[in-house]
Amino acid sequence: xxxxxxxxxxxxxxxxxxxxxxxxxxxxxxxxxxxxxxxYSDGEDGISLDMSTLPIATQTTxxxxxxxxxxxxxxxxxxxPSLPLKPNLLVVETYAPGDEQYIHPGMIAGVxxxxxxxxxxxxxxxxxxxxxxxxxxVFDYAGLVKSGY
Numbered sequence: 001x002x003x004x005x006x007x008x009x010x011x012x013x014x015x016x017x018x019x020x021x022x023x024x025x026x027x028x029x030x031x032x033x034x035x036x037x038x039x040y041s042d043g044e045d046g047i048s049l050d051m052s053t054l055p056i057a058t059q060t061t062x063x064x065x066x067x068x069x070x071x072x073x074x075x076x077x078x079x080x081p082s083l084p085l086k087p088n089l090l091v092v093e094t095y096a097p098g099d100e101q102y103i104h105p106g107m108i109a110g111v112x113x114x115x116x117x118x119x120x121x122x123x124x125x126x127x128x129x130x131x132x133x134x135x136x137x138v139f140d141y142a143g144l145v146k147s148g149y
Contacts, residue, residue: 001036005039005042008044012044021045021046022045024044024047025047025077026047027051028050028051031055034065035049035065035069040069045072046073047066049076051076051077051078052078063076063085073088074087075089075108076089078090078093081102081107090107091107091109092107092108094109094110095110095112100128103129104133105132106134107133108134108136108137109129109136110138111126111136112143113140113147119148119149122147
């Protein structure tokens, strides 16, 4: 965990104070990682599992654990637009060349600054995703700041 439960609760209070919903994103890189159940009571609106590099059996186990123990909304961030798991929200990483074909209503698109070569390219990708999907997940906020966007 990058943040304490107290910090996470403060993030939630701040987001809700501004009328925003907040999802905690959990990034999994190996099959031994689990969901920290301590975050279930921090007040977030949802939890997003980012686990594309894991085998589908492990993804299924993690999603089933989350779905059975957490009462908020569930989301999955994936590189596979045909993922068989059915969260409340599916966030598809659509920033690689050719991935625009997967952006459509009913999904959330993903944009990332490192997948573009200029600010104009990034803004075009972001605008396309906003126009043609049900929302956008912006990856790598630190990368945006570093690039001056």
